[in-house]
Amino acid sequence: MKRRTFLGGAMAVAVVGHGSSALAQQPPIKIGMSMPQTGGLAGGGKASLLGIEIWRDDVNAKGGLLGRKVELVVYDDKSSASETPAIYAKLVDVDKVDLLFAPYATVPTAPIMPFVKQRGLLLMGNFSFQVNSKVGHDMWFNNAPWGPADSWAASFLDLAQKAGGKNMALLTADQEFAQNLALTARDVAKKRNIPIVFDQVYPPNTVEFSSIIRALKAAKPDIVYVASYPPDSAGILRAVNEIGIGDSVKIFGGGMVGLQFAAVMSNLGSLLNGVVNYNTWLPEKSMYFDGTKEFFDKYTKRAVEAKVDPLGYYLAPFGYAMGQMIEAAVGATKSLDQKGIAKYLRENEHKTIVGPIAFSADGERKETATLQAQFRGVKDKDIEQFRSSGKQVILFPDKLKTGELIAPFEAARN
C-alpha cells in the first residue's frame, strides 16, 4: 500500500544521458531528492532543480565524481509534507542512491529530518528555515544563507532603528516559515525594547488585504515587518499602494516571499519601490564570485526552455553551490563515505558561485549572508530591468552593501 502511494506520487526521474565512454563503464553516482514541481512551491522548486541540473552537467563534462558520472533521481513531492517521507524512504531503500539532497523549502523538508537522523544519512538542505534546530542532526548542511536564527529579524530592525523606528507592526502569514520569522522578530523586538503596536496573523487564502492594511495604518507604526507568502505578498503591496500606509512608516518589508521571483516582480512593477526585503543573490557587483557569471549565462538560456523563473536569482545558484560543495567534499575525501563527507563539510570553508560558505555545528551558515535590499526606480512590466544593478540596492550585510536606506517609506516610493 505504502509502495503504491509513493509510486503514484512520483512524477519524474531525471537521468543524465551523456558522458564519455570511460564514465559509461562504471555505475553512476546517484544523488536522490524530491522537488516540488507542482503545488505552491513549484515555482521555486523548478528553478532550484535547474540549478542542480546545470551543476550535474558541468561536473559530468569535467569527468564526473571519482571518475563516475553523476545521475540525479528526482521525484515530484507536490509541495506536500505528506509525500516526502515515503519518497526519501524509496530513494534510500529501493533506488539505493549514494547521496541525498533535500527538497526546496521548509515544509517538505521538516518530516524527513527524523528519518535521515535515524539512518545516519548526510542531507544537503535546500532553503529550509530552522528544520534542524530541534532535531540536532550532525550531518545536515543547509545551502541557504540564513545563518543564526535571529539574524534575519535583527538585520531588518538594525536598519529600522538607524532610520529612527521606535515601534513595530507585525503582519505574518499563518504558515510555518512566516511564523518562524515572526517568532524571532518578536524576540529581537523584546530584547531591544521595541513595542509591538500591531501583531496580526492572517490565514492562507486571504483574498483581500485592504481591511488589514487599514487596521495596520490606524496603529501608526514606524516599522512594518511583513512575513508573507507569494500570493499574499502581491495582495499586500497592492493594498498598501491603494489604501496608503501612513507617513510614520520608516521601513516596510523584511520577510516577504515572492518578491524574489521574476513573474511577481514584473507583475508588481513600480509598487515594489521603497520596499526593503530579504533576498539571497542580486546582480550587484559585490555578488559575483568565480563562476557566477558563467552559471547565469547557462541558466538564462535553459530557463526559457524549462519554463522556469527567467532570472533565477533566489534559488538556482544555491542549488548549483550545493553540488559544488559535494564535488569538493567527495574530491577531497576521495570516497562516498557520508560521515567523511560530513566531517569535511563541517571543518572547511567552501568556495562556491554564491561566495564562501562555512557551517556552524547546527549545519547552518556560521554568519548570515541573507541580504536586505531596497527596491528603487522599478518600472512597470519589465522583467529585463531586474538584470541590471541598482534596482535592488543591498543594505545588509555590510561586506556586500551597495547603498544606504532611503527612509521614510513614502519618500522611497517615488
Next chain:
Amino acid sequence: MDLLLGAVVLGVLLGCFYAAVSVGLSVSFGLLDVPHVAHPAFLVLASYGVYQLNESYDIDPLLAGLAITPLFFLFGLLAYRIYYETFERRGSDAAVRGIAFFFGIAFIIEVLIILQFGVDQRSVSATYIGKSWRFGEFRIPIRQLVAFAVALALTVLLAVYLSKTFMGRAIRAVAQDEEALRLMGANPVRIKQFAFGIATAVLGIAGALLIIVAPVEPTLDRAYIGRTFCVVVMAGLGSISGTLIAAIILGVAESIVLTLFGASWAPAISFAMLLGVLAVRPQGLLGR
C-alpha cells in the same frame, strides 16, 4: 468608528465580488442539483483566458471576460452533456459519483493551466488597477469599485433573466418539477444543459473580476470552493438575489473581523455564519 465604517464599505464591495464568483454555482448547484465542485476551477480557467487576451492583445480585462463568455457557454454545454451521459442518466447516486467527476475535471484544468502557463502567479494591467478613490482620509481601491459595479450588474441581469424570460422560467421550472416539464412536451435535459451553459458563461465575467481583484495562480480554485458553496447554501439553493445578500453579509462580516478582531478569525466566519443561518432557517436566507 472610522475603522468600522471603512470595514463595512470595503465589506460590501468584497461581498459583491463574492456574489459574482458564486452566482454561476447558484444556478448549477442551487437550481440544477449538479454537484459542481469544479466551479472554482472553471473560474480560474476563465481568469487565465482573460490574462492571455490582456497580455497578448492588451485588451481590457472586462472586455476580455466578455469575449470569452460565448466560449465558456459552449464549454458549459459540453461539460453538462458529458456529465449527463456518464452519470446523471444512469441512476440515483449520480450526485455522489458526479462529485468525483467534477473533482477530476478540476484537477485536469489545474494541470493544463500549469502546463500552459507554468506555476507562477499572473495578473492583468488596466488603468483602474492599483489606484484608489479618495474621500478625505478614506481611500477605496478602484479595482474593488469596478468589481462591485460589474458584480452587481451581473447578478441583477441574471436574476432578471431567470424570472422574466421564457427560457429563464423554463430553467426554474426544471428545477422545481422535471417530470411536469416533460409531460408538457419540453426536454428537461436540453433545458438543464442550456442552464449549465449560462452558469458557465457567467464565469467569463467572474473570472475577469477574479484576476482584477488579485493575481491568480493555478491552484487558486481551492481557496474558493468553501466560500462559493457557503454563499450558495446560505443564500437558499437557487436564489440569485439571496446569493447577493448572503455574499454581502459574508463580505461585511469578514471585513469587520479582519479590521477589528484579527485576521486569524476570518476563515471561521463563513462557516460560523452558515451554521448560524441554517440553524434558524434550514432552507437558507431566501430559500423556499
